Amino acid sequence: MTTPKLAIRGVHKSFGDTVVLRGVDLDVAAGEVITLIGASGSGKSTLLRCANLLEPIDDGEILLDGFDIAEPGLDPDPIRRRIGMIFQSFNLFPHMSVVDNVAIGPRKVLGVARTTAREDAREMLVRLGLEARVDAYPDQLSGGQQQRVAIARSLAMNPEVMLLDEITSALDPELVGEVLDVVRSLKRDGMTLLFATHEMAFARDISDRVCFLHEGAILESGPPSEVFENPSHERTRQFLDRVIDAGRL
Amino acid sequence: MTEPVSTGSSLTRRQAYERGQRRRGIVIASVSTIIAITAVVVLVPRAPRWNRVKKSFFDRELLMDSFPELLEAFWLDIQIFLWSTPLIFGLSLLVAxxxxxxxxxxxxxxxxxxxxxxxxxGVPVLLTIFLIGFGIPGLIDSRAWSNPLIWGTVALVLSYSAYVSEVFRAGIDSVHESQRAAARSLGMSPRQTLGSVILPQAMRRVVPPLMNSLVSLQKDVALVSLIGPVEILRRAEIQKSLAANFTPYVGAAIIFLALTIPCTRLADYLLHRERRRTGATAIA
Known part of the structure; x- marks a missing residue:
C-alpha cells in the first residue's frame, strides 16, 4: 500500500467544553478528491482548519506524506506552504490589487523577486479567466471573481493538497458555477482535494469519495453513488432527505 | 398594488416632497443663524462691564504690536511638534x-x-512635564543635558505615545482574524503577516483618530513653556505683564486656531471618507 498524501488519524478537538471532533480517521490519496458533507456544526470546517494547523488538535496525528505535521513544537510555516486553503469568505487582502494578492505568497514566503512573482501571478489569473481584473481591488470584484482570485492566490504557492472550506456558501447562486468550474479543472490537473461543501449535486459529480460527518466523526464514507443512493446509516439518510427537501440535490 | 402616481411634472411625487423638505431645512437654518448672530452682536456690548473687557482683552493696537513676536515664538512650538510627532509614532507603534x-x-x-x-x-500631561522636566536634569549632573526642550519633548512623547499606542492597538484589533488565517495559510510567518497584511490595513483605519491626537498635541506643546522655553504661551505671558493687558493671550489663541481648525476639519473629512469607504451610511 502506498503512503496516503494526507492522513488524519484519531483526531480529537474541543473548544472549551464543546467537543467538535471525536476521533476522525481519513486517508486522502494523491490526486484523490474527497468531499466532506454533513450538517452545520458537524465539524467539517474545524477538520480542515486542523489539517492546515490553523487550530491545534487535542489528540491524534495528521500525516503529510507519512510525516506527522501536528507534532507539537513543529514550525507550521514550511508545512502550510505545501497545503493550500480556500475559505468560505474569500479572505482576500483588501489593501492589495488582485495581482498582488496572488503574488504576495511567492514573494514573501518563497523569496521570488517582485517582478517575477507578478508575472507568474498574471499568468495564473489568465488561466482562471481573470485577465481583465488583474489590477482591480478585491472590493471591485463579484463574489465569484473574489473566490477565483483566492484560489489563484493559493495555487501560486504550488500546493500539494488543497483544503476547500465551503467555498461557494457565501456566493449568490448564479456565481457558484464559475467557482465550481475551477474546482473541476483542479481535479483534471490531478490536484489532491479535500472539500467541505453543501453543493450535493456537485459533490456527487466530482468526488472520488464522499465522507459524511456527524457530531465530530465520520459516520459513513464511500463512492458517491453508494453514499448518495444507498446510504447504510439512518443518520446519513435523514441528512440527505433534508437536503433534498431543501432542493439542493 | 396601487397605480404609480405621476405628478405630471418631471419630478415624481416623492422627489417633489424631498425637495420641499430640503428647502424648508435651508430656510429654518438661515433664520436661526441670523437670530443667533444678532443676539451676540446686540447683547454682548450691552453687558455692564463690556467696555473693560474689551479694553483688556481686545486692544486692537496691542494685538497688532504683539503679533509678530508671538508668531516668531510660535515657530518653537511647531519645531517641538515636528520632532515629537515621529518619535510618538515610532514609540507607540512599538508599544502596540x-x-x-x-x-x-x-x-x-x-x-x-x-x-x-x-x-x-493616568498622569496629567502637565504633571508629567513637571516631573520629567525638573526631575531628570536634577539627576544628571551635566550642563548639556539640562536643556528643558529635551526633557519637555521626552515628557510629551511619553505621555502621547501612551494614548496613541492604544489607537494603534485598536486599529490592529480591528483587522479581522480571518485575514491572519489567510496569510498564515499561505505559509507567511507571524512577522510577515503583521508587516504585510495586518499593519497596512490597521494604519488606514487609524488615520482619523491619529489626526485628532495630533491636533491635541499641537495645543499641548504649549505646556512645555512651564518648565522654561520661551514659546508662544510664555511670550504672550511676558507681553501681558509688560502691557498689563490680556490681549496677547487672545493673539496667541488666534494663532493656535489658525493651525488647529484646518487640521480638525481635515480629520473630520478623513473620518467621513473612511466611513463612506467602509460602507457605513447615515440614517435620515
Missing part, C-alpha cells in the same frame, strides 16, 4: 505591537508596555 505579541520571550516587555500605558495615561 509589543502588547499584541504572544511570544513568551517577550513577556517582560509586554508587562512593561502595560505598566507604561497605564501610568502615562
Amino acid at each position: 505591537v509589543t502588547r499584541n505579541s504572544r511570544s513568551p520571550a517577550l513577556f517582560p516587555l509586554r508587562a512593561l508596555a502595560i505598566v507604561y500605558t497605564d501610568v502615562f495615561r
Whole structure:
C-alpha cells in the first residue's frame, strides 16, 4: 500500500467544553478528491482548519506524506506552504490589487523577486479567466471573481493538497458555477482535494469519495453513488432527505 | 398594488416632497443663524462691564504690536511638534505591537508596555512635564543635558505615545482574524503577516483618530513653556505683564486656531471618507 498524501488519524478537538471532533480517521490519496458533507456544526470546517494547523488538535496525528505535521513544537510555516486553503469568505487582502494578492505568497514566503512573482501571478489569473481584473481591488470584484482570485492566490504557492472550506456558501447562486468550474479543472490537473461543501449535486459529480460527518466523526464514507443512493446509516439518510427537501440535490 | 402616481411634472411625487423638505431645512437654518448672530452682536456690548473687557482683552493696537513676536515664538512650538510627532509614532507603534505579541520571550516587555500605558495615561500631561522636566536634569549632573526642550519633548512623547499606542492597538484589533488565517495559510510567518497584511490595513483605519491626537498635541506643546522655553504661551505671558493687558493671550489663541481648525476639519473629512469607504451610511 502506498503512503496516503494526507492522513488524519484519531483526531480529537474541543473548544472549551464543546467537543467538535471525536476521533476522525481519513486517508486522502494523491490526486484523490474527497468531499466532506454533513450538517452545520458537524465539524467539517474545524477538520480542515486542523489539517492546515490553523487550530491545534487535542489528540491524534495528521500525516503529510507519512510525516506527522501536528507534532507539537513543529514550525507550521514550511508545512502550510505545501497545503493550500480556500475559505468560505474569500479572505482576500483588501489593501492589495488582485495581482498582488496572488503574488504576495511567492514573494514573501518563497523569496521570488517582485517582478517575477507578478508575472507568474498574471499568468495564473489568465488561466482562471481573470485577465481583465488583474489590477482591480478585491472590493471591485463579484463574489465569484473574489473566490477565483483566492484560489489563484493559493495555487501560486504550488500546493500539494488543497483544503476547500465551503467555498461557494457565501456566493449568490448564479456565481457558484464559475467557482465550481475551477474546482473541476483542479481535479483534471490531478490536484489532491479535500472539500467541505453543501453543493450535493456537485459533490456527487466530482468526488472520488464522499465522507459524511456527524457530531465530530465520520459516520459513513464511500463512492458517491453508494453514499448518495444507498446510504447504510439512518443518520446519513435523514441528512440527505433534508437536503433534498431543501432542493439542493 | 396601487397605480404609480405621476405628478405630471418631471419630478415624481416623492422627489417633489424631498425637495420641499430640503428647502424648508435651508430656510429654518438661515433664520436661526441670523437670530443667533444678532443676539451676540446686540447683547454682548450691552453687558455692564463690556467696555473693560474689551479694553483688556481686545486692544486692537496691542494685538497688532504683539503679533509678530508671538508668531516668531510660535515657530518653537511647531519645531517641538515636528520632532515629537515621529518619535510618538515610532514609540507607540512599538508599544502596540509589543502588547499584541504572544511570544513568551517577550513577556517582560509586554508587562512593561502595560505598566507604561497605564501610568502615562493616568498622569496629567502637565504633571508629567513637571516631573520629567525638573526631575531628570536634577539627576544628571551635566550642563548639556539640562536643556528643558529635551526633557519637555521626552515628557510629551511619553505621555502621547501612551494614548496613541492604544489607537494603534485598536486599529490592529480591528483587522479581522480571518485575514491572519489567510496569510498564515499561505505559509507567511507571524512577522510577515503583521508587516504585510495586518499593519497596512490597521494604519488606514487609524488615520482619523491619529489626526485628532495630533491636533491635541499641537495645543499641548504649549505646556512645555512651564518648565522654561520661551514659546508662544510664555511670550504672550511676558507681553501681558509688560502691557498689563490680556490681549496677547487672545493673539496667541488666534494663532493656535489658525493651525488647529484646518487640521480638525481635515480629520473630520478623513473620518467621513473612511466611513463612506467602509460602507457605513447615515440614517435620515
